[in-house]
Amino acid sequence: MTSCQKNKVEINNISKSFEDLLIVDDITLNLNEKEFVTILGPSGSGKSTIFNIISGLMKPDDGNIYIEGEDYTSKTGRVSYMYQKDLLMPWKKIIDNVSLPLVLKGMDKKQARKKVADYFHIFGLDGFEYKYPHQLSGGMKQRAALLRTYMFSEDIILLDEPFGGLDAITKSKMQLWLLDILDKLEASIFFITHDVEEAIFLSDRIYILSERPANVKEEIIIDLPKPRHKDIVTTNKFNDIKKHILDIL
Numbered sequence: 619m620t621s622c623q624k625n626k627v628e629i630n631n632i633s634k635s636f637e638d639l640l641i642v643d644d645i646t647l648n649l650n651e652k653e654f655v656t657i658l659g660p661s662g663s664g665k666s667t668i669f670n671i672i673s674g675l676m677k678p679d680d681g682n683i684y685i686e687g688e689d690y691t692s693k694t695g696r697v698s699y700m701y702q703k704d705l706l707m708p709w710k711k712i713i714d715n716v717s718l719p720l721v722l723k724g725m726d727k728k729q730a731r732k733k734v735a736d737y738f739h740i741f742g743l744d745g746f747e748y749k750y751p752h753q754l755s756g757g758m759k760q761r762a763a764l765l766r767t768y769m770f771s772e773d774i775i776l777l778d779e780p781f782g783g784l785d786a787i788t789k790s791k792m793q794l795w796l797l798d799i800l801d802k803l804e805a806s807i808f809f810i811t812h813d814v815e816e817a818i819f820l821s822d823r824i825y826i827l828s829e830r831p832a833n834v835k836e837e838i839i840i841d842l843p844k845p846r847h848k849d850i851v852t853t854n855k856f857n858d859i860k861k862h863i864l865d866i867l
């Protein structure tokens with residue numbers, strides 16, 4: 619996941635209001651190929667709104683989204699998007715929850731099951747194909763939701779606070795797992811969190827957002843060594859970055 623400078627996504631000067639209340643104020647961001655970029659900001663600042671706009675689900679009042687140089691403003695279907703609280707359907711087996719993106723694209727159920735089954739091992743879900751969501755731990759459910767997101771098969775993935783509901787220990791394990799799996803998947807990632815340590819630990823770059831209306835306060839390059847190990851969070855460099863971010867927020 620070394621970042622090179624090929625631009626995958628450009629978000630140029632987007633603004634969005636809801637009923638005259640300005641939520642997103644002239645935001646410009648970019649994501650390079652195979653880069654992990656986090657949008658870090660307080661709750662209610664407009665982070666999810668930015669993802670809704672990038673994915674094409676929501677139309678910005680101003681500005682444009684370019685993906686690999688092509689105008690994708692208000693156009694869906696080009697990114698894999700795991701939105702906040704992306705829940706599994708409790709009445710469907712895990713394998714069918716995960717197959718959903720393929721079935722939505724028109725593949726028949728049997729074929730879709732066959733295709734997704736190959737990924738259960740890499741996502742740490744071996745043996746849980748025919749279980750129901752309530753039979754899985756919190757971490758496993760999140761891995762299943764991430765696998766479902768991955769089955770949209772796009773090389774650009776938007777993850778909106780995927781570990782927000784997990785306890786600290788499970789969250790830390792999931793972060794390590796995510797970095798490991800991303801190394802294998804060669805995707806470019808936009809990630810949202812309000813957790814400062816999570817942002818530093820995972821990212822190549824972080825955009826710090828202001829309170830509502832969201833604008834970019836600062837862009838920070840995280841040049842900590844990779845692959846990242848858990849003990850990096852106790853290094854002086856990590857703590858200097860953390861202190862700097864907490865001062866801005």
Ligand code: ADP
Pocket residue numbers: 636641659660661662663664665666667668
């Ligand atoms: P964040 O993800 O940073 O917590 P959101 O983007 O979800 O913030 O929301 C930012 C603000 O925009 C909130 O005040 C929210 O109520 C408002 N908002 C988001 N989506 C809509 C919508 N579809 N209609 C009206 N208001 C919305």
Ligand code: MG
Pocket residue numbers: 665666667702778
């Ligand atoms: Mg949100």
